[in-house]
Amino acid sequence: MSKILTVSLPPHIHAPGSVAACMWRVNLALLPAFGCALYFFGLGAAIVTVVSVLCCIFFEYAITRWMLGRTPHIADGSAALTGFLLALNLPSTLPVWTVIIGAFVAIGIGKMAFGGLGCNIFNPALVGRVFLLLSFPVQMTNWQLPGVDRLAYTDAATGATTLQLLKSGAVEASDIDLWNLTFGAIGGSLGEVSAVAILIGFIFLLVTKVITWHIPVSIFVGATLLSFLAGINPVIELLSGGLLLGAVFMATDYVTSPMTGKGMIIYGLLIGTITIIIRCWGAYPEGMSFAILIMNGFTPLINRCVKPKRFGAAGRAVSA
Amino acid sequence: MATFSKGGIHPPQNKITADKPIIPLALPRKVELLLSQHIGAPAKPVVVKGDKVVRGQIVAEGSAFISASVHTPISGKVTKIDTVRAANGMPATAIVIEADEEEHIADEDSRMNPSVVRSDTELEILTPEEIREIARYAGLVGLGGATFPASVKLTPPKDNIIDSLVINGAECEPYLTCDHALMREYGREVVCGAELMRRACGAGRVVIGIEDNKADAIDVISRICDEYPHISVKKLIAKYPQGGEKQLVKAITGREIKSGCLPSSVGVVVHNVATAYALYNAARFGLPVMERIVTVTGKNMSRPGNFLAPLGMRIGALIDYAGGLKDNSGKIILGGPMMGRAASNIDSPLVKGISGILILEDGESRRKAVEPCIRCARCVSVCPMGLEPYLISAYGSNRMAEDAEANGTADCIECGCCSYICPASRPLLDNIRLGKRLIAEKKRLQNK
Ligand code: SF4
Numbered sequence A: 001m002s003k004i005l006t007v008s009l010p011p012h013i014h015a016p017g018s019v020a021a022c023m024w025r026v027n028l029a030l031l032p033a034f035g036c037a038l039y040f041f042g043l044g045a046a047i048v049t050v051v052s053v054l055c056c057i058f059f060e061y062a063i064t065r066w067m068l069g070r071t072p073h074i075a076d077g078s079a080a081l082t083g084f085l086l087a088l089n090l091p092s093t094l095p096v097w098t099v100i101i102g103a104f105v106a107i108g109i110g111k112m113a114f115g116g117l118g119c120n121i122f123n124p125a126l127v128g129r130v131f132l133l134l135s136f137p138v139q140m141t142n143w144q145l146p147g148v149d150r151l152a153y154t155d156a157a158t159g160a161t162t163l164q165l166l167k168s169g170a171v172e173a174s175d176i177d178l179w180n181l182t183f184g185a186i187g188g189s190l191g192e193v194s195a196v197a198i199l200i201g202f203i204f205l206l207v208t209k210v211i212t213w214h215i216p217v218s219i220f221v222g223a224t225l226l227s228f229l230a231g232i233n234p235v236i237e238l239l240s241g242g243l244l245l246g247a248v249f250m251a252t253d254y255v256t257s258p259m260t261g262k263g264m265i266i267y268g269l270l271i272g273t274i275t276i277i278i279r280c281w282g283a284y285p286e287g288m289s290f291a292i293l294i295m296n297g298f299t300p301l302i303n304r305c306v307k308p309k310r311f312g313a314a315g316r317a318v319s320a
Numbered sequence B: 001m002a003t004f005s006k007g008g009i010h011p012p013q014n015k016i017t018a019d020k021p022i023i024p025l026a027l028p029r030k031v032e033l034l035l036s037q038h039i040g041a042p043a044k045p046v047v048v049k050g051d052k053v054v055r056g057q058i059v060a061e062g063s064a065f066i067s068a069s070v071h072t073p074i075s076g077k078v079t080k081i082d083t084v085r086a087a088n089g090m091p092a093t094a095i096v097i098e099a100d101e102e103e104h105i106a107d108e109d110s111r112m113n114p115s116v117v118r119s120d121t122e123l124e125i126l127t128p129e130e131i132r133e134i135a136r137y138a139g140l141v142g143l144g145g146a147t148f149p150a151s152v153k154l155t156p157p158k159d160n161i162i163d164s165l166v167i168n169g170a171e172c173e174p175y176l177t178c179d180h181a182l183m184r185e186y187g188r189e190v191v192c193g194a195e196l197m198r199r200a201c202g203a204g205r206v207v208i209g210i211e212d213n214k215a216d217a218i219d220v221i222s223r224i225c226d227e228y229p230h231i232s233v234k235k236l237i238a239k240y241p242q243g244g245e246k247q248l249v250k251a252i253t254g255r256e257i258k259s260g261c262l263p264s265s266v267g268v269v270v271h272n273v274a275t276a277y278a279l280y281n282a283a284r285f286g287l288p289v290m291e292r293i294v295t296v297t298g299k300n301m302s303r304p305g306n307f308l309a310p311l312g313m314r315i316g317a318l319i320d321y322a323g324g325l326k327d328n329s330g331k332i333i334l335g336g337p338m339m340g341r342a343a344s345n346i347d348s349p350l351v352k353g354i355s356g357i358l359i360l361e362d363g364e365s366r367r368k369a370v371e372p373c374i375r376c377a378r379c380v381s382v383c384p385m386g387l388e389p390y391l392i393s394a395y396g397s398n399r400m401a402e403d404a405e406a407n408g409t410a411d412c413i414e415c416g417c418c419s420y421i422c423p424a425s426r427p428l429l430d431n432i433r434l435g436k437r438l439i440a441e442k443k444r445l446q447n448k
């Protein structure tokens, strides 16, 4: 018998998924939100996103190939995803050079410094974003008025976000148009404008089983509960700022979130409450990025303490 | 309808041969009977080169409490007792028997008309000891694949009372249909064998668990069970690894077997439908375990089917009955695709524990490239034992025996759900098994 047989250990069949499939699906789920950003902010949104995605891919390729001397796997879509998420967390008026710095920090410090895909502790896109927010507070809070002048970029007419207005006391919660909050005619980062677009992405991710409900839902629950206790309108809190975007796309990042359902719920509840705490009592009008980064830091601890329930740990000896 | 609660997967079932009848294969003119076809001590040969043997005769005897005898399916002459290559590529001792034309024809004759050695009434008055003795003499082992000597499991343990006997008809492995075909065609014999098992281990009730993808088998068995007051069928929601002992007991009785314990610790004994059928044959016709039902299947096989195959025949011959290997056949799996072992050669003989032979095409037989763990937690959510496969796998591959042990490596039932689901194609189970080795090694050193 001359036939050469393959011999390997079981299992001999494998589910169809791959890392690339997961990552590209998340990229796909971001498209509705990106479409809204294009619609409301026009040219600026396009420039920021393209620059961010291309730079993230470039930095990942460059660092892997020329600094670490390994084979880059940019086709797995994770660098593109970081770029995409970073862009959706930036204002549409942000100058190109700032976006490039953000992309470098996200990939270089947020991801590759820890060892690359799967090893980072903090969500790379948020590392990039928070770095920019602390370093360039003016540029990072230059919010283009939605749907006004779509061909403007850094020179666009700007205004305040809902959360800024609330924080400064310029408007009352009762004056806020919930319709606009839901469909997107609000100032903010690219991805913060339309709740519906993000929810479409959320449903897509749930249906394709890329993520589970645990983290987003517990973030919503945590934020809602604390809003009630603090006497503010939870609907406005959920729909404004980066809470939805963060809950669906950033907090659910596989690498930086806990490994068990229970752990995910704890993580989500805390992100929700920390966000509201920062919004109500902190110096910043928006707290989602910080809340997620803080909980990213606690994820190893959560993984250590919250273990799945083992089969047979609570078995009963038969009495008969 | 029930199933086990924790983890599990739904791989494509690919039960190509589900409707195929069981076809008895012609007896071969030569068989190689391995002495070790079961868990426990190898059997001791009781024949020598040149001896004449007849079909059904013992050629090697169980040599210890945990061991099983081996019988020849063909009459003929012992031509040698020698080392052959087993399917895993390792050397193993076998008794080789060859038949001449006359013996061959006589065998086929007696095979088609087995003589009844016990009537219905005689079956009814068998004592538990006698039933165990029949199982022991017949060389009966767990035919689902575990190959643990059945007579041992039919002996009620000293410190536990057995109240339920669970019969495994789940057949949760993709592709395999031998138990399905068996239940459909020999339902009465299976149920009758289960009743004998019940009496042997002293259980009050028998539950036969069958997954809902085998509706015809459920029908047949349920109808027959109506005649047996102690036996019932439980329909199970199809999910892999339902046939795992702990998962099956949980699904059927709701009882959770503690880590490191046997089903008897919760008052249950588990046997496979094929084992029940073989016990019936042994008790009714005096037939020892010398043939078994094997599914030979694969997407590119031209005549896949369920075959009644004599033990000791060449695996290659068995594959030929299903259409033979194709140019693009890449891997031969003995058992199902989740837990079966890849064979390194097809000249090795069929043994008691092989329930299926699955031929994969070249493309399907290669593993995908390993990517970094992205901590997606899917392995955790599918593990039926509630373990963290990504973690214990890392402990295994980093040779951290202590941490591997503390995180429950020993509980792993090697179902392969984690490796199956991992989007990064990580070899989780390989590393976990390495971890098990390291733990065993550490224990061995400590006990020195
Ligand atoms: S399934 Fe694979 S990639 Fe996901 S956590 Fe487990 S080992 Fe990591």
Ligand code: SF4
Pocket (backbone or CB within 6 Å): B382, B383, B384, B385, B386, B387, B388, B389, B411, B412, B413, B414, B415, B416, B417, B418, B419, B428, B429, B432
């Ligand atoms: S760790 Fe073991 S029991 Fe858990 S899924 Fe993997 S192989 Fe199955």
